[in-house]
Amino acid sequence: MTTKNALELEDLFFRYSEKVLAILDADGRIEDANDAWLNRLEYPPQEVMGQRLLDFAHPEDHDNLTAAIKEARDNPDVQSVVRVRMLSKDVPQNTVLIEWRFLMRKNHLLAFGLPLAIPLEDKGDRDLLFELSNDLMSIVGVDGYFYDLNPAWSHTLGWSLDELKSRPLIEFVHPDDRERTTKEIERLGRGNTVHRFENRYRTKGGRYRWLVWTATGDVQRARIFSVARDITYQKNAEEALRASEDRFRSLAESAANAIISSDTTSRITFFNRSAERLFGHRAEDVVGENLTTLMPPEYREAHLKGMARFAKTGQTRIIGRTIELVGLRKDGTTFPLELNIAHWRSQGDDQFTAIVHDITARKEAAEKVRQYAERMRRSNEELEQFASVASHDLQEPLGVVRSYVQLLERRLQGFDDERAKKYMHFISDGTTRMQRLIEDLLSYSRVGSRGQELVPVDTEAAVRKALDQLSLRIDESKAEVTVEPLPRVLADEGQLERLFQNLVSNAVKYRRPEVDPRITIRVGGEEKGLYRFEVVDNGIGIAPEHHDRVFQIFQRLHGRGEYEGTGIGLAICKKIVERHGGNIWVESEPGEGTTIKFTLPGVFE
Amino acid sequence: MTGDEKKVVHLLLVEDNPAHAHLVQEGLAEVDSLMEVTVVEDGAAALAHLREKSDDAPPPPDVILLDLNLPKKNGREVLTELKNDPTLSHIPVVVLTTSDAEEDIRQCYDAHAACYLVKPFDLDAFMDLMASFDRFWGQQVIFPPRPEKTVERKA
Numbered sequence: 202m203t204t205k206n207a208l209e210l211e212d213l214f215f216r217y218s219e220k221v222l223a224i225l226d227a228d229g230r231i232e233d234a235n236d237a238w239l240n241r242l243e244y245p246p247q248e249v250m251g252q253r254l255l256d257f258a259h260p261e262d263h264d265n266l267t268a269a270i271k272e273a274r275d276n277p278d279v280q281s282v283v284r285v286r287m288l289s290k291d292v293p294q295n296t297v298l299i300e301w302r303f304l305m306r307k308n309h310l311l312a313f314g315l316p317l318a319i320p321l322e323d324k325g326d327r328d329l330l331f332e333l334s335n336d337l338m339s340i341v342g343v344d345g346y347f348y349d350l351n352p353a354w355s356h357t358l359g360w361s362l363d364e365l366k367s368r369p370l371i372e373f374v375h376p377d378d379r380e381r382t383t384k385e386i387e388r389l390g391r392g393n394t395v396h397r398f399e400n401r402y403r404t405k406g407g408r409y410r411w412l413v414w415t416a417t418g419d420v421q422r423a424r425i426f427s428v429a430r431d432i433t434y435q436k437n438a439e440e441a442l443r444a445s446e447d448r449f450r451s452l453a454e455s456a457a458n459a460i461i462s463s464d465t466t467s468r469i470t471f472f473n474r475s476a477e478r479l480f481g482h483r484a485e486d487v488v489g490e491n492l493t494t495l496m497p498p499e500y501r502e503a504h505l506k507g508m509a510r511f512a513k514t515g516q517t518r519i520i521g522r523t524i525e526l527v528g529l530r531k532d533g534t535t536f537p538l539e540l541n542i543a544h545w546r547s548q549g550d551d552q553f554t555a556i557v558h559d560i561t562a563r564k565e566a567a568e569k570v571r572q573y574a575e576r577m578r579r580s581n582e583e584l585e586q587f588a589s590v591a592s593h594d595l596q597e598p599l600g601v602v603r604s605y606v607q608l609l610e611r612r613l614q615g616f617d618d619e620r621a622k623k624y625m626h627f628i629s630d631g632t633t634r635m636q637r638l639i640e641d642l643l644s645y646s647r648v649g650s651r652g653q654e655l656v657p658v659d660t661e662a663a664v665r666k667a668l669d670q671l672s673l674r675i676d677e678s679k680a681e682v683t684v685e686p687l688p689r690v691l692a693d694e695g696q697l698e699r700l701f702q703n704l705v706s707n708a709v710k711y712r713r714p715e716v717d718p719r720i721t722i723r724v725g726g727e728e729k730g731l732y733r734f735e736v737v738d739n740g741i742g743i744a745p746e747h748h749d750r751v752f753q754i755f756q757r758l759h760g761r762g763e764y765e766g767t768g769i770g771l772a773i774c775k776k777i778v779e780r781h782g783g784n785i786w787v788e789s790e791p792g793e794g795t796t797i798k799f800t801l802p803g804v805f806e
Numbered sequence: 807m808t809g810d811e812k813k814v815v816h817l818l819l820v821e822d823n824p825a826h827a828h829l830v831q832e833g834l835a836e837v838d839s840l841m842e843v844t845v846v847e848d849g850a851a852a853l854a855h856l857r858e859k860s861d862d863a864p865p866p867p868d869v870i871l872l873d874l875n876l877p878k879k880n881g882r883e884v885l886t887e888l889k890n891d892p893t894l895s896h897i898p899v900v901v902l903t904t905s906d907a908e909e910d911i912r913q914c915y916d917a918h919a920a921c922y923l924v925k926p927f928d929l930d931a932f933m934d935l936m937a938s939f940d941r942f943w944g945q946q947v948i949f950p951p952r953p954e955k956t957v958e959r960k961a
Contacts, residue, residue, distance in 0.1 A: 597904050600927030601825045607929040608832065636927065 221287075221299055221314030229253050229270050232309070241297055241316050243290035254312065259286035259296055266301070273303035273310055280304050284317070337412065337429040343390035345369040345383075348424065357431050359405030375401035375409050389418035389425045399432070411436040459557040464550060467492045467508055471554070479559055481531035497529045520544045520553070525560065537564050581649065588646035592639045599639065603632045634767075638755070641769035645754065648776040653693040655781060657804040660687040660734075663694060664722055667702035671709065678718055680709050685723035688732050689804040696777045697801075701736075703770040704797055708738035710764060711795070731783055731800040739794040748787050774799070815944050817841045818867035820852045820884065821902075822877055826925075830871065830902075833936025834944075841944045848876050849884035856894055867897060868949045871939075872919075874903040874910065882913055889918045896950050900943065 215222055216235050221242065224233040230253050234246040242257065249257065258266050262285045269283035281303045286296035299314040331338055331351050340349040347366045354365055358373070365373070374382045378400035385398055394417045401409040416427030453460045453471065459479040462471035469492060472484040480487075480495055487494060493501040511517045518524075520542045528538040539558040544551065606629045613621060664684050668675065675682060682705065690697070705720060712718040716739060725733040743751060743758070750756045752775040757768035774797075778785040783800035821827040827845045834841055844864060846852045856866065870888070874881030881901065889895045898920035903910070906924045914922050923939070926932050 593904075596927060600904070600925075601823075601829075603927065604829055604929040604932060605825065 221312075221316065223249075223254060223312040223314070225254060225270070225303075225310040225312055227274070227308060227310070229255060229267075229310070237314075241299075242287055248290075257287050259288060262286050269301065270303055270310065273305050277305040287314075334428075337431070339427050339429070341370060341386070341416075341425040341427060343386070343418075343423045343425065345371055345386060357404075357410065358402055364405075373402050375403065377401075385414075386425065389416050389427075390420070390423070392418050392420040394418070399436075409433075459559075460554060461492075461495075461557060462552055462554045463492050464552060465508070465512060467505070469494075470552070476557065479530075479557060480528065495529055497527050497535050500527060517544075528557070528559075536561050539563075585646050585650035589643060589650055592643040592646070595639050596636065596643075599632055599636050603629065603636065606632065638767050638769075641767045641773075642754075645769055645773050645776060648696060648773060648780060652696065652780055655691040655693060655802070657689050658692040658694045658697055660690050660692075660697065663692075663697040664701050667698045667700075667705060670698075670702055671705055674706070674709050678709050678712060680712070680718035680720060683719075683721045683723075685721065687722070687724055687734070688727075690732060690781075691802040691804055692781055693777075696780070700774050700777045700799075703774050704736045707770055707797075708736060708740060708795070710766070712738070712740045713792075725798065727803060730802055730805070732803045733798055733800050735796055735798050737794065737796045742791045742793050742795050743787060743789040744791050745789075748789070751787060752785065771797075813840075815841045815869065815947075816865050816867040817843045817943075818852065818855065818870045819843055819845045820847075820849065820870065820876065820881070821845060821873045822847045822875070823873075826873065829932065830936065833933050834940055836933055837937045837940050839936075839940040839944050841940060849879035849881070849887070852884060853887065856888075856897075869920075869943050869947075870897055870899045871902050872899050874901060874905060874914075882910075882917060885914065885917045885919055898943075898947075898949070900939070 215233075218235055219237060220235075221237040222235040223231050223238075226232050230251060231249050234244075234249045236246060238244045238246050238249055244257070254270070255263055255266055262283075265283050266285050269281040272281040273279065282300060283303075284298060284300050287299045288296055298317045300317055302313045302315075304311045304313075334351055335353055335356075337353045337357055338351040339347055339354065342348050346368075347370050350362045350365055352362070354360070355362055358365070360373075371379055371383060371386075382398075382400050385395060389395060394415075396415050398414040398416070399411060400414075401411055403409055410431055410433040412429040413432045414427055414429045416425050418425045454473050456473060457475060459476035460471065460473045461469060461476050463469050469487050469490055472482070472487050474484075476482075477484055482495075493504060496504060507517065507519065511520070519540070521544070523539060523541050525537060525539050527535050529535055537560050539560045540555050542553055542555045544553050546552070606625055610622070610625050610629070613625065616622075661684065664687065668682060668684075674680075701722070705722075708720045709718050719739045721735075721737045723735050723737070725735045727733070747758055751758065752771050754772040755768045756772075757764075757766070775785050778799045778801065781801050783802070785797065785799035787795060787797050789795035819827055819830055821830070831843055831845075834843065844855070844867065846855050852870070852872075855864070858864075872881050872885060876884065879887075881903065885899055885901070888897070888899060895918075899918075900921040900923060901914045901919045902923045902925055904925045904927075911922050923935060926935060
């Protein structure tokens with residue numbers, strides 16, 4: 202290590218040592234001092250240089266210090282040790298006990314100062330209490346001046362103690378609190394005591410802090426002895442809380458909904474304007490009363506039981522949920538209401554707040570809807586009955602006509618009247634057709650009126666039965682029917698069979714003449730509990746503009762000569778599917794086959 | 807009376823619609839039935855006919871063919887009345903009607919109808935029905951005896 206480096210290091214050691222270090226000349230004057238002088242004694246090193254070490258020592262310790270220094274000077278290489286109370290710069294009453302070691306080297310006296318914890322016996326305990334306390338202790342004269350203050354005052358307000366003592370204390374008090382404070386000081390001056398007096402004091406920075414006082418006046422000494430505590434934080438919190446409560450209150454007061462709060466004993470603690478309107482009570486009349494005041498008698502016991510259970514077990518059936526109950530107005534009338542109850546704790550207390558809605562209107566509307574639905578249902582039933590009866594009654598005379606036409610035909614068989622025979626044929630045809638229409642209509646109406654309950658059904662079995670019914674036609678047309686695995690559905694089994702029968706029958710009927718029909722029955726997917734089935738064929742297809750028409754009753758897209766049938770097949774399919782809660786639609790292009798898709802409720806275990 | 811003789815069965819047809827009544831007769835004629843048919847138009851006429859006691863009274867029927875759709879009193883009421891009358895209850899009543907409703911069928915059997923036939927709309931089917939009606943009721947059935955002594959009829 203070079204000399205230069207070594208010197209640098211030594212310098213650093215000197216400067217930053219925790220010990221209070223000084224280099225003194227022969228007279229005991231400080232030639233150099235380290236930073237510890239500032240940290241420990243509040244003196245910037247520059248200030249102490251040129252002074253005698255003695256100047257910073259407590260007068261009572263001067264003799265000892267001088268002796269120690271002399272001893273070190275006279276005996277080089279011997280350390281002399283002495284404990285000295287060194288005066289702190291900022292608060293001269295504060296002393297720091299330092300154990301000095303002196304060592305004479307060349308012409309310099311090296312001083313090593315080790316700060317010691319102040320032994321309590323060296324300083325008055327009570328004085329220390331005064332000095333070290335975080336509470337703001339003070340002795341105030343009845344003349345309104347601070348006589349004595351502890352350092353806590355400076356720490357709290359920023360003023361120096363001198364500054365605080367220099368003016369009447371009232372000048373530090375917030376203008377709004379001055380009158381009260383003055384009165385209080387007068388009261389204390391007469392020998393009274395105060396335990397919780399709050400006022401605001403101005404800080405050096407211009408802001409205010411809240412202090413709470415405990416003080417006693419001593420008339421003889423004309424002094425007031427007091428201790429204060431800084432409660433600015435609490436005050437602010439209280440203020441914030443109050444402001445927040447005010448905000449909530451205004452909000453709750455003015456809310457369009459009725460809001461009612463109660464405590465654990467079911468006493469009403471809050472009753473807003475809307476609640477007044479709703480129940481007909483004034484807030485001041487019901488706050489403090491039991492919640493049961495607002496309930497019809499038959500509901501009260503249940504409420505009290507519920508509250509008791511909640512108090513005991515914390516379990517509740519109504520808190521946090523929306524429930525319907527009945528309310529009792531001031532005038533004795535009752536009305537249906539809906540409650541949303543919230544539970545919350547405030548400062549250890551349980552509170553319950555309910556938002557109350559009068560649902561009379563809603564209930565009436567619901568009742569109207571229910572009645573309407575009932576009327577609709579009955580009307581539907583009647584319509585179905587009507588259709589059923591009507592078609593049945595229509596069949597009868599038709600049957601008679603047909604029978605007699607046939608009888609006539611038989612009678613005329615021998616005759617040569619071709620025209621008469623032709624006429625008869627037309628009549629017969631017409632009646633046959635009408636009969637079929639009526640049968641189909643009957644069939645259609647019976648989908649609803651004779652529908653069975655929906656139960657889990659094996660779809661594949663239903664398809665097989667339907668195909669059996671059509672086996673003749675399937676064979677005749679050389680149709681190939683593929684049935685992929687099909688899931689079970691909730692259905693009326695007979696109607697499910699009918700559905701597939703109609704669809705396959707159509708697929709076979711409306712085939713392309715030169716192409717063997719190929720029909721596939723499969724399931725395409727599932728959504729929201731409904732399976733989507735598909736019956737795909739390679740027949741003549743249906744033009745998009747007709748896609749909706751095909752499901753209407755008796756809608757036929759082809760002339761009577763081309764394809765037989767009354768056009769009710771798909772209408773019946775639609776009615777069946779819709780009765781099961783599904784939908785049916787067609788995807789098809791002319792010449793490209795037809796896919797009929799429909800949804801049915803699935804069975805899920 | 808020898809076993810070869812075909813007994814004439816008297817049929818009382820209660821039917822208000824002449825077209826239907828005629829059809830029944832056509833049907834029976836078609837199979838050369840030996841049944842003698844008397845037609846009455848409603849329940850009242852039927853009962854009057856059945857209760858006639860004068861000497862000119864027609865022979866009481868062996869079987870009654872009853873339609874349910876009758877004016878004034880409906881067929882079921884007539885049936886009930888017939889079966890409640892001890893002098894008439896022995897006569898078998900065959901209901902022939904258009905309704906295939908389970909309710910109707912059940913009620914008729916409950917009221918002690920002997921048989922319930924549904925009238926088909928198709929002529930051929932109807933003819934077949936009449937043929938089988940004649941085969942059974944006109945030829946095979948042995949009728950129960952009347953409860954009271956028969957009045958000897960002068961030939």
